[in-house]
Amino acid sequence: MSAPNSLRCLLRPSAAVPRQIAAATWTPSPWIAPFSTTPGAGKAGTTPKKNVPKPKAAAPRGVGMNPTGKKQSMKKFKKAQGAKTAKPPLPGERKAMRKRIQLSNNNALPVEGLAELEPGTMLNPKNIGTMAALPGAMQDNLRSLEAFKATQFWPMFRQPATLIRSETVDLMNRMQSAASKKETLRLVVTGERITGKSLLLLQSMAYGLQNDWVVINIPEAQELTTACTEYAPIPDTDPVQYMQNNYCLKMIQAIRKANASVLSKITTAYSHPELPQNIPINSTLLALANAAKEPESAWVVFQALWKELMRKGAARPPVLFTLDGLPHIMKVSDYRSPAFELIHSQDLALVRLFSDVLSGATSLPNGGAVLAATTRGNAPRSPSMDLALAQREAEQAGTELPKPEPYFKGYDLRSEEVLKTVSVMKLKGLSKVEARGLMEYWAASGIFRATVDEKAVAAKWALSAGVVGEMERVNLLTMHP
Amino acid sequence: MPPRLNILSGFRALSIQPRPLAQPCVAAQARRLLATDTTSNNASQIQDNNFNGVLRAKMEAFGQVPQEEPAPPAMSENEMALKQLQEAAYGLNTYDPEVHGHKFGVPALPIAPDMNHKRRYDTVVEQVTKLLMRDGKLAKAQRDMAMILNHLRSSPAPKINPAKPLIPGSPAPEQLPLDPVGYLTVAIDSVAPLIKIRKYAKLAGGGRALELPAPLHLRQRRRWAFGWILDVVNKKPSRGSGRGMFPTRVAEEIIAVVEGRSSVWEKRNEIHKKGTAVRANVFSSRMKGIKL
Numbered sequence: 001m002s003a004p005n006s007l008r009c010l011l012r013p014s015a016a017v018p019r020q021i022a023a024a025t026w027t028p029s030p031w032i033a034p035f036s037t038t039p040g041a042g043k044a045g046t047t048p049k050k051n052v053p054k055p056k057a058a059a060p061r062g063v064g065m066n067p068t069g070k071k072q073s074m075k076k077f078k079k080a081q082g083a084k085t086a087k088p089p090l091p092g093e094r095k096a097m098r099k100r101i102q103l104s105n106n107n108a109l110p111v112e113g114l115a116e117l118e119p120g121t122m123l124n125p126k127n128i129g130t131m132a133a134l135p136g137a138m139q140d141n142l143r144s145l146e147a148f149k150a151t152q153f154w155p156m157f158r159q160p161a162t163l164i165r166s167e168t169v170d171l172m173n174r175m176q177s178a179a180s181k182k183e184t185l186r187l188v189v190t191g192e193r194i195t196g197k198s199l200l201l202l203q204s205m206a207y208g209l210q211n212d213w214v215v216i217n218i219p220e221a222q223e224l225t226t227a228c229t230e231y232a233p234i235p236d237t238d239p240v241q242y243m244q245n246n247y248c249l250k251m252i253q254a255i256r257k258a259n260a261s262v263l264s265k266i267t268t269a270y271s272h273p274e275l276p277q278n279i280p281i282n283s284t285l286l287a288l289a290n291a292a293k294e295p296e297s298a299w300v301v302f303q304a305l306w307k308e309l310m311r312k313g314a315a316r317p318p319v320l321f322t323l324d325g326l327p328h329i330m331k332v333s334d335y336r337s338p339a340f341e342l343i344h345s346q347d348l349a350l351v352r353l354f355s356d357v358l359s360g361a362t363s364l365p366n367g368g369a370v371l372a373a374t375t376r377g378n379a380p381r382s383p384s385m386d387l388a389l390a391q392r393e394a395e396q397a398g399t400e401l402p403k404p405e406p407y408f409k410g411y412d413l414r415s416e417e418v419l420k421t422v423s424v425m426k427l428k429g430l431s432k433v434e435a436r437g438l439m440e441y442w443a444a445s446g447i448f449r450a451t452v453d454e455k456a457v458a459a460k461w462a463l464s465a466g467v468v469g470e471m472e473r474v475n476l477l478t479m480h481p
Numbered sequence: 482m483p484p485r486l487n488i489l490s491g492f493r494a495l496s497i498q499p500r501p502l503a504q505p506c507v508a509a510q511a512r513r514l515l516a517t518d519t520t521s522n523n524a525s526q527i528q529d530n531n532f533n534g535v536l537r538a539k540m541e542a543f544g545q546v547p548q549e550e551p552a553p554p555a556m557s558e559n560e561m562a563l564k565q566l567q568e569a570a571y572g573l574n575t576y577d578p579e580v581h582g583h584k585f586g587v588p589a590l591p592i593a594p595d596m597n598h599k600r601r602y603d604t605v606v607e608q609v610t611k612l613l614m615r616d617g618k619l620a621k622a623q624r625d626m627a628m629i630l631n632h633l634r635s636s637p638a639p640k641i642n643p644a645k646p647l648i649p650g651s652p653a654p655e656q657l658p659l660d661p662v663g664y665l666t667v668a669i670d671s672v673a674p675l676i677k678i679r680k681y682a683k684l685a686g687g688g689r690a691l692e693l694p695a696p697l698h699l700r701q702r703r704r705w706a707f708g709w710i711l712d713v714v715n716k717k718p719s720r721g722s723g724r725g726m727f728p729t730r731v732a733e734e735i736i737a738v739v740e741g742r743s744s745v746w747e748k749r750n751e752i753h754k755k756g757t758a759v760r761a762n763v764f765s766s767r768m769k770g771i772k773l
Contacts, residue, residue: 107634
């Protein structure tokens with residue numbers, strides 16, 4: 001009989017000891033004020049006895065200050081009871097609802113003559129200013145890569161379609177030439193808020209998926225650096241690097257789902273003894289990706305997959321590696337080392353892998369592109385990134401390089417190193433031709449009800465300065481029918 | 482070289498000029514002197530003349546006077562206005578609204594209802610938006626309303642409950658999502674009460690209030706209906722998080738109203754039932770001498 005008691009004494013007192021016992025055994029010291037942040041402790045008889053009001057039941061009805069005999073409440077206002085009665089949402093349900101992406105709307109009119117995206121559509125300058133619908137199979141792939149964002153206006157239309165703008169054609173042609181020459185296109189997409197940076201990444205992913213590239217995407221860089229996913233030091237690394245296994249597993253699953261057709265055609269060339277299951281040589285890369293079933297092995301599997309993709313020749317496809325939210329990896333992360341020092345984002349292995357390709361330290365032997373998009377909405381301040389991008393822009397324009405502020409200490413040299421030799425594509429507003437193509441698509445979808453003529457286009461274009469997100473706000477987020 | 486001295490030049494000031502002919506194209510009063518208005522340079526000419534005068538004085542001090550004849554003084558705005566008045570007195574119509582005073586011309590009549598920036602939205606939408614507003618944040622309320630309309634637009638067609646009929650003349654349920662403003666209007670007008678219960682204090686005897694039905698205007702009815710909808714919305718918990726949740730809840734409640742699932746219908750029935758009951762008080766003897 002003594003065993004349960006002795007075990008119970010190992011537990012925390014609050015969990016093990018019934019409340020009445022705790023209240024009876026623990027008497028407050030006269031030196032301690034009768035206050036506790038724990039609600040239970042305050043109620044359980046810790047207040048001195050003279051402050052406790054007499055129970056109302058003892059007073060005769062109709063006598064004293066409370067003639068109704070009801071329990072007197074000192075609260076001035078009653079609390080609203082409505083919200084409490086309903087069942088609270090399960091953990092994660094609210095976020096899932098917030099991140100839910102609806103890609104079609106059967107109420108919207110189908111657009112006549114809307115061409116579907118084909119492998120060469122985005123290469124042709126003739127298509128600038130036209131809309132191209134994303135084919136159904138590709139929608140699933142892009143969805144698994146998390147290329148769609150919840151803030152975009154997908155649920156307004158019958159099927160998702162994107163505008164082909166001049167920057168799109170420019171970027172796709174550069175990607176194509178890089179792949180054909182087996183070079184690496186290293187590019188940062190920048191621009192003001194809602195100028196279409198994430199959508200340009202989506203278009204590049206669509207191009208990659210249609211042209212049999214292997215597409216890897218980090219949809220939100222902040223998920224890697226804001227200390228919201230698990231991390232662990234990688235053994236035998238100096239300086240210590242950290243792997244993020246849960247995130248890696250999620251990423252491998254996305255890669256496997258989106259690139260299944262490509263990965264099933266490529267076979268492994270190395271034996272990978274470190275993997276948890278035996279993957280013999282000449283098995284498909286899909287089988288290799290399938291080896292990641294537990295978070296513990298995710299980083300190892302990802303490394304193996306990367307090693308296979310980086311093998312020169314052997315009919316390996318080009319690789320597209322994209323990341324949205326560049327400023328989040330251009331700073332010290334929110335993670336802490338065992339010595340409780342902040343970890344730099346570049347010490348996170350996955351971020352490091354991306355940065356090495358972006359900086360040119362490692363190149364993609366079979367060609368491909370590494371694209372990073374800055375974000376302006378929810379971005380930490382990264383003076384080094386801003387300076388480096390401004391310098392690269394000035395280099396491209398052939399103007400004088402902006403200089404760092406001499407007395408400013410907030411620069412981050414490791415981040416600057418990454419962006420030393422990248423090329424920069426700055427997105428600005430649409431041209432009027434592109435704006436007209438977009439508005440005609442909205443009109444054909446039954447959302448924009450007025451006639452799309454030169455005057456209407458000019459009015460909306462002037463209101464939004466051509467910025468595509470502002471045009472959406474002006475036309476799609478209004479109280480007009 | 483200074484201008485030649487001539488005795489005849491003294492007579493110039495005495496020359497008798499006939500009355501200038503009426504020029505119907507000058508309308509200085511109606512001219513807006515915009516910065517970009519290149520057609521009306523009178524004010525700037527005056528300024529130029531002043532500037533030239535100062536310049537000339539300076540150049541004379543250095544002995545460098547230009548050779549040109551002085552330009553005839555331009556007519557000032559005031560003179561032009563006086564001239565116009567004179568012309569009007571002679572019965573000439575000098576002001577042509579098609580030509581003068583409108584840089585971009587006159588809009589075609591009748592003016593479209595949404596051309597007035599203060600009445601550019603549908604009346605229901607405008608009223609309901611103001612009811613959505615909290616802490617005077619109208620822009621947020623407008624954004625919420627836009628999201629409500631987008632939610633209605635992208636939701637499937639409602640399934641109408643025959644026990645809770647919509648307002649007569651409402652479109653087919655398949656048409657409703659295509660016209661979100663109409664959707665909203667149908668929902669609000671369908672649950673809008675026709676009457677309210679007005680209470681006359683202490684008239685019913687025993688200190689009780691005497692209750693009478695009182696009709697409501699259209700705007701009042703809509704206000705009551707949307708107030709009930711907002712009450713339900715504010716008590717419901719959000720299923721998600723983020724700024725889109727309040728408009729989502731409102732839109733879901735509007736769909737619930739149209740589908741007959743909402744508790745707002747009970748409130749409407751209740752007030753109508755009570756109004757029918759207290760109709761008997763309209764001709765009550767206690768109401769004698771009281772103006773309704």
